[in-house]
Amino acid sequence: MADRPHPDRDLIQGEWTEKTLVEKLLEPVEKPPPRPWRVIVAVGFALTLAWLYAIFVTFVQGLGTWGINQPVAWGLDIVHFVWWIGIGHAGTLISAILVLMRQNWRDSLNRLTEAMTFFAILCAATYPLIHMGRPQNFYWVFPYPSSLAMWPQYKSPLSWDVLAIMTYITISILFLYLGLIPDLALLRERSQGWRRKLYGWLSLGWTGSAVHWQRYRAVYVLLAGLATPVVISVHSVVSLDFAYALVPGWHVTIFPPFFAAGAIYSGFAMALTLIIPLRRWYRLEGVITERHLDWMAKVTLAAGLGVAYIYLLEIFIAWYSAEPAEWAQQVWRMTGPYAPYYWAMMLINVVLLQTLWFPRFRKNLTWLFIFSILANVGMWLERFVIVVISLSHDFLPGNFRLYFPTWVDWTLFLGTLGFFLFGLALFIRLFPPIAVAEMVHLFHKLRKH
Amino acid sequence: MLYGLMAYFDSPERLLEALRALRGAGYRHLEAFTPNPVEGIEEVLGGDGRIPWVAFALGVVGAGLGLFLQIYTSLDYPLNAGGKPLLGWPAFIPVTFELTILTIAVGIFLYLLYVNGLPLADHPAVRARSYVRVLLDEYGVLVYASDPRFDLEGTKALLETLGAEVEEVRRA
Numbered sequence: 001m002a003d004r005p006h007p008d009r010d011l012i013q014g015e016w017t018e019k020t021l022v023e024k025l026l027e028p029v030e031k032p033p034p035r036p037w038r039v040i041v042a043v044g045f046a047l048t049l050a051w052l053y054a055i056f057v058t059f060v061q062g063l064g065t066w067g068i069n070q071p072v073a074w075g076l077d078i079v080h081f082v083w084w085i086g087i088g089h090a091g092t093l094i095s096a097i098l099v100l101m102r103q104n105w106r107d108s109l110n111r112l113t114e115a116m117t118f119f120a121i122l123c124a125a126t127y128p129l130i131h132m133g134r135p136q137n138f139y140w141v142f143p144y145p146s147s148l149a150m151w152p153q154y155k156s157p158l159s160w161d162v163l164a165i166m167t168y169i170t171i172s173i174l175f176l177y178l179g180l181i182p183d184l185a186l187l188r189e190r191s192q193g194w195r196r197k198l199y200g201w202l203s204l205g206w207t208g209s210a211v212h213w214q215r216y217r218a219v220y221v222l223l224a225g226l227a228t229p230v231v232i233s234v235h236s237v238v239s240l241d242f243a244y245a246l247v248p249g250w251h252v253t254i255f256p257p258f259f260a261a262g263a264i265y266s267g268f269a270m271a272l273t274l275i276i277p278l279r280r281w282y283r284l285e286g287v288i289t290e291r292h293l294d295w296m297a298k299v300t301l302a303a304g305l306g307v308a309y310i311y312l313l314e315i316f317i318a319w320y321s322a323e324p325a326e327w328a329q330q331v332w333r334m335t336g337p338y339a340p341y342y343w344a345m346m347l348i349n350v351v352l353l354q355t356l357w358f359p360r361f362r363k364n365l366t367w368l369f370i371f372s373i374l375a376n377v378g379m380w381l382e383r384f385v386i387v388v389i390s391l392s393h394d395f396l397p398g399n400f401r402l403y404f405p406t407w408v409d410w411t412l413f414l415g416t417l418g419f420f421l422f423g424l425a426l427f428i429r430l431f432p433p434i435a436v437a438e439m440v441h442l443f444h445k446l447r448k449h
Numbered sequence: 450m451l452y453g454l455m456a457y458f459d460s461p462e463r464l465l466e467a468l469r470a471l472r473g474a475g476y477r478h479l480e481a482f483t484p485n486p487v488e489g490i491e492e493v494l495g496g497d498g499r500i501p502w503v504a505f506a507l508g509v510v511g512a513g514l515g516l517f518l519q520i521y522t523s524l525d526y527p528l529n530a531g532g533k534p535l536l537g538w539p540a541f542i543p544v545t546f547e548l549t550i551l552t553i554a555v556g557i558f559l560y561l562l563y564v565n566g567l568p569l570a571d572h573p574a575v576r577a578r579s580y581v582r583v584l585l586d587e588y589g590v591l592v593y594a595s596d597p598r599f600d601l602e603g604t605k606a607l608l609e610t611l612g613a614e615v616e617e618v619r620r621a
Contacts, residue, residue, distance in 0.1 A: 166551070213483060213487070441485035444485070
């Protein structure tokens with residue numbers, strides 16, 4: 001209508017019509033997958049099997065197979081729990097907050113990152129479950145009238161955690177599924193055999209009725225509005241699991257925003273790690289443009305700066321509080337046997353992060369890809385610093401003890417990584433990794449108005 | 450059996466125009482199908498303003514449930530944790546918040562399915578031969594044969610003058 005082209009016009013590059021755009025977006029589902037897909041499925045499946053074996057060993061022989069001890073009763077499993085939950089956050093943020101802010105660039109990214117969220121939470125949720133030691137009794141955390149006449153303790157952050165994670169899983173699945181319904185209807189009409197049946201069931205008989213669309217949109221925006229505070233609350237609650245304790249290194253009031261910033265940082269980094277290869281393997285440069293990646297790098301930088309700020313603040317608070325155990329903990333981090341972990345974390349999350357200020361680095365996809373992996377390593381190290389290093393050095397010197405993970409710990413970690421990749425690979429084979437209906441809508445907005 | 454006439458338009462503006470014209474001509478029993486949400490459709494087909502209110506009501510229920518759960522369990526099994534008051538309400542905020550959101554999210558999703566009449570096994574529009582087009586890049590109107598103003602030739606002519614490709618929708 002206007003003569004001037006839409007300011008976001010370059011979010012979809014290349015010559016498309018609605019039809020060719022849809023064909024392109026459905027390629028991952030309808031065409032045979034590229035070779036790297038097969039490799040990822042194979043590796044992911046093998047690691048998933050190893051994961052199941054490690055869980056089996058844990059169940060049969062007990063937690064003695066892990067490296068946890070006293071005082072480091074929270075070992076790699078809790079490190080990984082917090083790490084995976086953090087990774088999940090970018091998905092919800094991209095889908096929810098950017099919907100509310102009417103950011104057009106989210107439409108190319110939201111489906112894949114929501115799927116990433118879903119698998120990341122699944123990975124995360126298994127850790128507390130197997131860490132219980134008696135996983136068969138996990139349902140004790142739910143409020144049900146039992147013959148023990150006991151209820152969960154709702155003044156404890158651990159029981160908040162259960163509810164926060166469960167709410168988060170539920171709302172992420174609903175959000176992902178709601179977004180998928182129109183695409184499922186399209187796939188249903190375009191496929192045959194068992195796929196047609198599967199999509200038919202899953203699409204719930206969606207017809208595309210305009211009145212349905214109007215209500216659908218209202219609910220979608222509403223769910224986005226609800227998911228936004230949930231994301232922030234989930235990682236804040238996870239941080240309170242720590243901050244409620246008196247352990248030096250945990251007992252800082254800055255923890256909730258600290259954890260939330262770290263989650264956004266690692267989540268966006270993981271999203272970049274997944275999207276850069278996906279874009280190349282499936283030739284999606286026209287819809288996931290350099291501008292998208294640039295924006296993601298900027299969000300990573302912003303969240304990372306929050307994290308870096310709090311690292312420095314932690315040192316200041318430990319010194320300024322003049323609390324001997326707190327300060328001893330800081331010094332132990334920097335000079336103790338775990339110092340390489342601490343300094344590696346500082347190097348990545350504070351020093352290397354600064355490269356993202358410069359367009360030259362942000363636009364260099366090789367560096368962006370490497371940095372996104374490094375950022376996840378950095379966040380892993382941060383969780384390690386918080387969980388393991390803090391616990392290994394509390395108030396009493398007689399209590400100090402180092403922590404050595406066993407092969408079961410490592411297999412449980414690599415296993416979830418494999419499961420994550422395996423799950424995502426299957427997901428993009430069955431469901432379009434880019435939201436088709438939303439992209440076509442965006443295309444219409446950009447080109448026809 | 451004839452279900453009605455399916456008309457395909459190539460742009461949302463055309464669709465809105467056609468819907469207005471059909472409404473003006475007295476048609477009541479019709480449905481529009483679009484590949485994505487069309488702005489301004491509420492003015493023609495009527496909007497649904499209930500969703501925010503339903504969400505609000507669900508939120509009140511959820512918050513009540515959350516508070517009830519925590520107060521009840523605290524009184525039923527009183528525990529002195531670090532000398533904190535038995536009903537220390539600030540500690541109840543996170544669980545109340547999460548249960549409020551959970552109730553709204555699940556409730557509003559089920560409500561959406563309910564008002565839209567989903568899941569639906571069969572719909573006349575899907576029987577149209579070119580139906581897939583309204584999921585892809587075209588905008589469809591289904592005028593039901595049950596409409597009192599429906600007249601096969603007349604309606605078809607009207608839709609064609611509005612610039613649509615028209616198709617008859619029959620059972621099987």
